[in-house]
Amino acid sequence: MTGSALTGGKDGRPAPGIRRRAAALLHRRPRLRLSLLLSAPLAWLVVVYLGALAAIFLTAFWTTDVFTGEVVRQFTLANFQTLLDEPVYRTVALRSLGVAAAVTLIDTAIGFPMALYMAKVARPRHRPYLVIAILAPLWAAYLVKAYAWRVMLSQGGLLDQVLGPFGLSSPGYGLTATVIVLAYLWLPYMILPLYAGLERLPDSLLDASGDLGARPLRTLRSVVLPLVFPSLVAGSIFTFSLSLGDYITVKIVGGRSQLLGNVVYDNIGAANNLPFAAAVATIPVVVMLGYLAAARRTGALREL
Amino acid sequence: MWSTRMAAAAAATLAIGLAAAACGGDSGDKASGAGQGGFPVPKVAMQKSLGQGEGQVNLVAWAGYAEDGSNDPKVDWVTPFEKQTGCKVNTKVAGTSDEMVTLMKTGEYDAVSASGDASLRLIASGTVAPVNTGLVPNYADIFAGLKMKPWNSVNNVAYGIPHGRGANLLMWRTDKVKTVPDSWGAVFDANSPYKGKITAYDSPIYIADAALYLKTAKPELGIKDPYALDQKQFDAAVELLKTQHGLVGEYWSDYTKEVQAFKSGDSVLGTTWQVIANLAKGEKAPVEVALPKEGSTGWSDTWMVGAKAKHPNCAYKWMDWIVSPKANAQVAEWFGEAPANAKACRETADKTHCDTFHATDENYFSKVHFWTTPIAQCLDGRKDVKCVDYSKWTQAWTTIKG
Numbered sequence: 001m002t003g004s005a006l007t008g009g010k011d012g013r014p015a016p017g018i019r020r021r022a023a024a025l026l027h028r029r030p031r032l033r034l035s036l037l038l039s040a041p042l043a044w045l046v047v048v049y050l051g052a053l054a055a056i057f058l059t060a061f062w063t064t065d066v067f068t069g070e071v072v073r074q075f076t077l078a079n080f081q082t083l084l085d086e087p088v089y090r091t092v093a094l095r096s097l098g099v100a101a102a103v104t105l106i107d108t109a110i111g112f113p114m115a116l117y118m119a120k121v122a123r124p125r126h127r128p129y130l131v132i133a134i135l136a137p138l139w140a141a142y143l144v145k146a147y148a149w150r151v152m153l154s155q156g157g158l159l160d161q162v163l164g165p166f167g168l169s170s171p172g173y174g175l176t177a178t179v180i181v182l183a184y185l186w187l188p189y190m191i192l193p194l195y196a197g198l199e200r201l202p203d204s205l206l207d208a209s210g211d212l213g214a215r216p217l218r219t220l221r222s223v224v225l226p227l228v229f230p231s232l233v234a235g236s237i238f239t240f241s242l243s244l245g246d247y248i249t250v251k252i253v254g255g256r257s258q259l260l261g262n263v264v265y266d267n268i269g270a271a272n273n274l275p276f277a278a279a280v281a282t283i284p285v286v287v288m289l290g291y292l293a294a295a296r297r298t299g300a301l302r303e304l
Numbered sequence: 305m306w307s308t309r310m311a312a313a314a315a316a317t318l319a320i321g322l323a324a325a326a327c328g329g330d331s332g333d334k335a336s337g338a339g340q341g342g343f344p345v346p347k348v349a350m351q352k353s354l355g356q357g358e359g360q361v362n363l364v365a366w367a368g369y370a371e372d373g374s375n376d377p378k379v380d381w382v383t384p385f386e387k388q389t390g391c392k393v394n395t396k397v398a399g400t401s402d403e404m405v406t407l408m409k410t411g412e413y414d415a416v417s418a419s420g421d422a423s424l425r426l427i428a429s430g431t432v433a434p435v436n437t438g439l440v441p442n443y444a445d446i447f448a449g450l451k452m453k454p455w456n457s458v459n460n461v462a463y464g465i466p467h468g469r470g471a472n473l474l475m476w477r478t479d480k481v482k483t484v485p486d487s488w489g490a491v492f493d494a495n496s497p498y499k500g501k502i503t504a505y506d507s508p509i510y511i512a513d514a515a516l517y518l519k520t521a522k523p524e525l526g527i528k529d530p531y532a533l534d535q536k537q538f539d540a541a542v543e544l545l546k547t548q549h550g551l552v553g554e555y556w557s558d559y560t561k562e563v564q565a566f567k568s569g570d571s572v573l574g575t576t577w578q579v580i581a582n583l584a585k586g587e588k589a590p591v592e593v594a595l596p597k598e599g600s601t602g603w604s605d606t607w608m609v610g611a612k613a614k615h616p617n618c619a620y621k622w623m624d625w626i627v628s629p630k631a632n633a634q635v636a637e638w639f640g641e642a643p644a645n646a647k648a649c650r651e652t653a654d655k656t657h658c659d660t661f662h663a664t665d666e667n668y669f670s671k672v673h674f675w676t677t678p679i680a681q682c683l684d685g686r687k688d689v690k691c692v693d694y695s696k697w698t699q700a701w702t703t704i705k706g
């Protein structure tokens with residue numbers, strides 16, 4: 001505590017100490033006040049977040065001394081050249097996009113009816129419990145859930161037993177299993193934005209649509225969907241980007257397949273080739289930037 | 305307005321990134337002599353004598369190598385060490401060899417339990433110091449087959465104290481695989497009846513397994529050491545693994561995954577470790593293991609002391625302790641490996657442990673090619689060709705998995 005403001009003058013009033021003067025200055029200059037208030041979060045954003053991103057991006061132009069593992073700080077496009085020349089990286093990138101798109105579609109198909117029920121059909125006092133039910137899986141550890149799915153998908157596992165009577169069997173480990181597990185893991189991230197969007201949709205609009213003679217499907221297509229589309233896009237950003245960057249689920253139930261995340265992991269974890277891993281990591285970043293740019297036009301970013 | 309702010313932010317970010325780059329840019333001057341592989345070895349001083357303990361020691365270790373009773377109260381060889389030496393043990397568990405290398409480079413750790421695919425990198429980067437084996441009394445009892453090996457010594461200078469070893473074996477389900485396999489050919493056979501049920505180790509170092517098989521299957525390639533492959537030999541190994549990819553059901557890298565896969569029958573044939581076979585048998589999976597006729601790859605771990613160790617005396621005391629008969633036996637049993645100390649075999653709770661893990665069987669381990677980091681200078685001594693280094697192995701591993 002600075003003492004100057006507390007040591008009063010002879011008449012008992014505090015002398016105009018540094019604190020008072022500072023307060024007066026801040027009062028006169030609202031812009032200074034604002035920038036001081038914002039400096040800490042801004043510094044965090046710039047230094048920690050954007051700074052780290054920039055450092056990663058810069059690293060992609062360097063190489064590694066393969067033996068000692070020291071990063072050689074010399075500008076080169078070799079990493080990107082390898083990415084373009086080797087067909088395997090194109091295959092892996094396209095496969096990752098396919099998985100991310102499939103997960104997003106499945107989550108939309110499952111999540112939309114659930115969110116609609118929660119927001120419009122269920123009794124209002126039941127809604128908080130439904131939200132808790134949706135959130136509950138998020139409280140369990142990711143790894144536990146993924147390994148549980150591994151056991152369910154295995155030969156003679158739960159899935160085989162359930163599907164057996166219908167003449168079907170578990171898909172086994174592979175891309176199908178990866179899509180199933182990722183869709184399960186990210187489903188809450190799709191439902192919650194949809195629920196938020198649907199809840200804000202006034203019931204009167206639905207009534208009006210009905211009064212004008214629209215059947216439920218028509219109402220859904222012409223009234224509900226256009227209004228919750230931004231929420232849908234917001235949810236898809238989660239499911240898409242989370243799927244695009246995942247590598248653990250693929251490792252656990254993906255069989256012999258690999259996605260972009262695995263390529264990044266293998267290059268850092270095994271070869272200590274941070275620069276090449278950074279170059280690979282720019283692929284999902286570029287894809288997501290394009291996705292976000294498209295999403296911004298729908299107004300979806302305000303729904304996040 | 306928005307765009308100018310973005311530009312300013314971008315510029316600031318870039319400036320920070322560049323500054324960071326400039327700050328960390330020194331790679332140090334390396335005084336060097338030629339290593340046995342021809343790679344330069346930085347001159348790092350060897351400790352001359354042992355002084356008083358510093359009160360603590362910071363370790364980087366594999367999970368299970370420095371148990372202090374927190375995982376299982378019955379498994380604790382850290383507390384007796386602390387009581388005896390007054391050195392408090394702080395352990396950082398590393399998940400991969402590379403994480404070990406990265407952690408050691410911070411200079412905050414005194415000792416590390418490096419495997420052969422990390423140890424040469426640690427030596428070449430000057431991260432670890434030569435070890436004065438005279439200060440480690442228990443070194444005398446360590447199996448000769450583990451001392452002064454290409455992954456723990458350079459130019460006849462020891463860089464660590466051997467800790468234990470194990471082989472990568474061939475495992476199969478006895479009820480599903482009808483003919484007992486005796487060759488690695490079983491996992492590489494393009495017409496295998498077990499297509500889709502074969503498993504392989506998920507690491508670039510697995511390329512060495514293919515090279516080892518080609519060593520006998522295609523002698524015209526002239527492979528001598530599976531970790532020293534010239535481009536032609538390397539391409540042949542990669543080609544073999546690409547064919548194998550069609551047979552593989554999944555690649556494994558953590559042992560819980562493999563135990564479960566063999567138990568359920570998702571995998572019926574593939575590489576494994578002895579400890580995995582024991583666990584699978586413990587869960588009533590009908591599996592058997594063998595060391596195929598071609599021999600196998602394997603691992604051998606070494607305790608190394610950091611070049612910038614702040615607690616070198618405690619580090620030396622730890623290295624001596626962890627290979628002492630009793631402690632070495634405890635680790636070997638808990639982890640499931642062959643102990644390094646010959647006297648440890650008398651100390652194991654399970655008297656058959658050393659037989660199960662072939663600890664005294666030098667003939668067995670002579671068939672095991674321990675993991676070593678592949679480098680451009682051929683480790684088999686060839687001077688006329690360049691060998692394929694480990695980063696190329698990693699990139700090839702990505703193309704193999706497709």
